Amino acid sequence: MALVLTEEQTMLRDMAKQFFTEQVPVTNLRQLRDDKDQDGYDKQVWQQIVELGFSGILIPEEQGGTGFGPIGLGIVMQEAGRTLAASPLYSTAILSAGLILAAGSEQQKAALLPQIAGGELLMAVAIEEGPHHNPKQIAMTAEKDGDAYVLSGDKRFVIDGHIADKLIVVARTSGAAGDDKGLSMFVLDADTDGVEITRTHMVDSRNAANVRFDNVKLSADQALGGIDAALPELESVLDLGRACLAAEMLGGIEAVFDSTIEYLKERKQFGVIIGTFQALKHRAAEMFCEVEICQSVVLDALSALDERRNDVPRAASLAKARLGDSARLITNEGVQMFGGIGMTDAVDVGLYLKRARVQAQMLGDTNYHRARYADLGGY
Amino acid sequence: MTSLDTFRSETRAWLEENCPESMRTPMPEREMPWGGRNASYPNPDTKVWMDRMAARGWTAPEWPAEYGGGGLSKEENKILQQELAAIKARPALTSFGLWMLGPALLEFASEEQKKKYLGEIIRGEIRWCQGYSEPGAGSDLAGLQTKAEDMGDHYLVNGQKVWTSYADNCDWIFCLVRTDTTVKHDGISFLLIDMDTDGVEARPIKLISGASPFCETFLTDVKVPKENLVGELNKGWTIAKRLLEHERSMISGMGMGAGAASMGGMEVVAKESFGTDGEKIAEPSIRNAIADHKMDQQAFGLTLKRASEEAKAGQGLGATASMFKLYGTELNKRRFELLLDVMGTQALGWEGDEAFDKRELAVTRSWLRSKGNSIEGGTSEVQLNVIAKRVLGLPDA
Numbered sequence A: 001m002a003l004v005l006t007e008e009q010t011m012l013r014d015m016a017k018q019f020f021t022e023q024v025p026v027t028n029l030r031q032l033r034d035d036k037d038q039d040g041y042d043k044q045v046w047q048q049i050v051e052l053g054f055s056g057i058l059i060p061e062e063q064g065g066t067g068f069g070p071i072g073l074g075i076v077m078q079e080a081g082r083t084l085a086a087s088p089l090y091s092t093a094i095l096s097a098g099l100i101l102a103a104g105s106e107q108q109k110a111a112l113l114p115q116i117a118g119g120e121l122l123m124a125v126a127i128e129e130g131p132h133h134n135p136k137q138i139a140m141t142a143e144k145d146g147d148a149y150v151l152s153g154d155k156r157f158v159i160d161g162h163i164a165d166k167l168i169v170v171a172r173t174s175g176a177a178g179d180d181k182g183l184s185m186f187v188l189d190a191d192t193d194g195v196e197i198t199r200t201h202m203v204d205s206r207n208a209a210n211v212r213f214d215n216v217k218l219s220a221d222q223a224l225g226g227i228d229a230a231l232p233e234l235e236s237v238l239d240l241g242r243a244c245l246a247a248e249m250l251g252g253i254e255a256v257f258d259s260t261i262e263y264l265k266e267r268k269q270f271g272v273i274i275g276t277f278q279a280l281k282h283r284a285a286e287m288f289c290e291v292e293i294c295q296s297v298v299l300d301a302l303s304a305l306d307e308r309r310n311d312v313p314r315a316a317s318l319a320k321a322r323l324g325d326s327a328r329l330i331t332n333e334g335v336q337m338f339g340g341i342g343m344t345d346a347v348d349v350g351l352y353l354k355r356a357r358v359q360a361q362m363l364g365d366t367n368y369h370r371a372r373y374a375d376l377g378g379y
Numbered sequence B: 001m002t003s004l005d006t007f008r009s010e011t012r013a014w015l016e017e018n019c020p021e022s023m024r025t026p027m028p029e030r031e032m033p034w035g036g037r038n039a040s041y042p043n044p045d046t047k048v049w050m051d052r053m054a055a056r057g058w059t060a061p062e063w064p065a066e067y068g069g070g071g072l073s074k075e076e077n078k079i080l081q082q083e084l085a086a087i088k089a090r091p092a093l094t095s096f097g098l099w100m101l102g103p104a105l106l107e108f109a110s111e112e113q114k115k116k117y118l119g120e121i122i123r124g125e126i127r128w129c130q131g132y133s134e135p136g137a138g139s140d141l142a143g144l145q146t147k148a149e150d151m152g153d154h155y156l157v158n159g160q161k162v163w164t165s166y167a168d169n170c171d172w173i174f175c176l177v178r179t180d181t182t183v184k185h186d187g188i189s190f191l192l193i194d195m196d197t198d199g200v201e202a203r204p205i206k207l208i209s210g211a212s213p214f215c216e217t218f219l220t221d222v223k224v225p226k227e228n229l230v231g232e233l234n235k236g237w238t239i240a241k242r243l244l245e246h247e248r249s250m251i252s253g254m255g256m257g258a259g260a261a262s263m264g265g266m267e268v269v270a271k272e273s274f275g276t277d278g279e280k281i282a283e284p285s286i287r288n289a290i291a292d293h294k295m296d297q298q299a300f301g302l303t304l305k306r307a308s309e310e311a312k313a314g315q316g317l318g319a320t321a322s323m324f325k326l327y328g329t330e331l332n333k334r335r336f337e338l339l340l341d342v343m344g345t346q347a348l349g350w351e352g353d354e355a356f357d358k359r360e361l362a363v364t365r366s367w368l369r370s371k372g373n374s375i376e377g378g379t380s381e382v383q384l385n386v387i388a389k390r391v392l393g394l395p396d397a
C-alpha cells in the first residue's frame, strides 16, 4: 500500500494546485453566486479542466481519457476543494464515468466515454429519494412493459441535475425498498418526455436538482448493466465517489486550517497576537493532528481503489466518516477563531463551512458510514 | 531470489529452530524480559530466548554490529519483525536502554562509552531507568535542581528524582543534572550513574492501580566518575530532548491497542456483554462507539504507516513524535474507558477470583494505568505546546 505520492502523482498535484489557485480561486464561486448564474459553473473553467485532461482521468486512453486512475482523481478533487471550485467533475467525470466503466456495454462505453473525456457531454446520477443517503432503500420503480420500462417517481439532490445532458437513474425493477436485489440503472436524455428537472438552491451555492419522472418510457437498451443487479457495481462506484468527496473535503479543511493559523499570527488583542493564547494554541494543535489523520485516511481509500483491494468499502467509509467529523470540527473552529469577522460573508471561512455540510451529506454522512463500517466489521 | 528473500527464509528457519515454544504464547506481565543484574526468570525460556537473540544482535536489530547490534538495514529489520510476528514471538528484551538511552548514546556518546554501554544493553545485562523528573521539575523539566559538582576527579551529585519508573529494580540510571546554576537550559548535563554507588536510594511509590512501578530516587553525596558524562558539559539538554523524542515514539505505539488486546476484540466482548440483534451488537450506542473507536484506531495506524513511508521517501512529517504521543495515548485512554462501558461491572473488580476472572481484573488495573499515558514522557498539554510552537509556529506569550 502506498501512502506517499509517486513522482508522477506529485507533478499532477502541483499542476492541479496551480490551476485551481490561479484560475479558479474562491472569487470564482462568489461570482457565480452573486450573478445568480444559470448554470452554476463557469463554462470557460470547465473547458480548461477538460484541456488539462481532468475530465478523463478515470477513462482509459483508448477512449479519450488519461487513465490516471482514482489517486489522480482524488488529487485533483483535493485541489478543487481547496478553492471551492464548482465544476461538473464530480457528477460527470467521477460518478457517471465510473458507472459507465463499471456497468456499461462496449457500445455504451464507446458512445459516452469519449464525449465525457472531451467535455462535450455532462451527466448526472439520480439516486437519492429522501433526505438521507441510502441506496438500498431506493423505492422508485421502473416497471417492465413488454420490451420497455416505465419510470415513475421522484429523485432529489441530483448533483448537477439541472445542467446534465443525460441522466443515469437508479430504480427498482423488482423487490421492495431495502432489498439488495432488484435495482437497475438506466441512461436517458435529460429532455426525454415526462422528465421534469427543477434546480434546487443549496446553502453552498452549488448545484443540484429535483427530478420528477412521470411515466417515462425507456427501451431495454437504455439499461446500464444487468437488470435487477445494479447494487454491487453501484456501490463500488459510490465508494469511488465517497473517496473523491473525502479528498475534496480534505482540500477544504486544509484551506480553512491554513487560513485560521495565519489569522492567529496576525490578529492582535490585549496588545498581543491572539496566537499566543494557549486556549487557541491547543485547539490549533489538535486541528493539526486531525488534518494529518484525514490525509492518511483519504490516501488510503484512494490507494485501496487504485490497487483494487478487497477492503475498499471499509476504507471508503472510514474516509467519508472521518472527514465528515473533522470538517465539522475544523470549519466550526475556523469561524470561532476568526471571531466576528468569521461570521461575515466577506471572509471565506463561512463558504467552506457551508460547503462542508453539503459534502458531508453527499453519498452518506458520518452516521451512515459509521454504521456501515460496523456492519462490514460484523458487529 | 533477491538477498532479501534469502534473508527472509534464513530468518524464518533460524526463528523456527531457536524461539522456544513458550515464547510464542501471550506474555504475562511478570514474565516481561527486562533483563538486568537482579533479573529473575519465572519462565527460564525467557532467558534462553533473550540470550539467543542477543547473540545475533537481534535485540537491537538496526544498531551497528561493531557494538553488538544486528547491523540490519531497515528492510531487513522489517522482515525480521514480520517473521517474529508471524510466529507470535514475544519480545526477547524490553528495556529503556533499547528504546531510549541506546539511540541517544549512538548519537552523542564517545566511542568508549558506546563500546561499554551499548553491548550491555543489547545483551540485557544492565537495566536502565530514567532520572529526569524532580518534585519541582515535571513539565518544566529544565527547571531541575539535582546538582553535580566538579570535584576534580569526579562529580558529586546531590538531589532528588521522582516518578523514576522501575528504579528499585534497575542497575543504572541516566540522569539530567545541573552543572551550572546561573543559566537554565544551558546548565544541564547528561550523566550515567551506577545505582550500586553509595548514596543512591530508590523508594517505591504506590499508584492508583495498586502497583508500585515507580519510585522516588534520592541522590546523596553520590560520587560519579567523570567519564560517565555523555556529550559535553552543560550540553545535556540537547541529548535530553532527543531522548524524549525516542521515548514519545515508543509510548505512541500504545495507540494501536496492544495493552487492551488481552480481552480479544472489543466487539466480541460487547456481543457477550449486551447480546446480539442478528449480527449486530444489541445496544446501538455501544456499537456506534466501538465503530468510532475502531475508525480512530485504523486512522491512527494509517498515519503511523504514512509517517514511516514518508521518512523512507525522505519527506518529513515534522514533530511527529509529539503528534503521535498525544494522539496515541489519548486514544489508548479512550479505549479503556470504552472497554469499561462495554464490560460494565465486570471491569471494576479489584481482587479475588470468585466474581472476576484474571483477564477482567487485568483490565481494571490497565485502565487505571492508562491514565498515566498522557502524563509520562511529557503531558498531552506539553505535546500540544510543542506542536503549536514547532510545527505551527505560533509565538510564545
Ligand SMILES: Cc1cc2nc3c(=O)[nH]c(=O)nc-3n(C[C@H](O)[C@H](O)[C@H](O)COP(=O)(O)OP(=O)(O)OC[C@H]3O[C@@H](n4cnc5c(N)ncnc54)[C@H](O)[C@@H]3O)c2cc1C
Binding pocket: B129, B130, B131, B132, B133, B134, B135, B137, B138, B139, B140, B162, B163, B164, B165, B166, B214, B372, B373, B375, B376, B377, B378, B379, B380, B381, B382, B385
Ligand atoms: C506512569 C509514569 C511513569 C513515569 N516515569 C518516569 C520516569 O521513568 N522517569 C522520569 O524522569 N519521569 C517519569 N515520569 C514523570 C513524568 O515525566 C512527569 O510526571 C510529567 O512530565 C509531568 O510532570 P509533573 O508530574 O510534575 O506534572 P506538572 O508539570 O506539575 O503538570 C500538572 C498539570 O499542569 C499541566 N501543565 C504544566 N505545564 C503546562 C504548560 N506549560 N501548559 C499547559 N499545561 C501545563 C500539565 O499538563 C498537567 O496537566 C513518569 C510519570 C508517569 C505518570
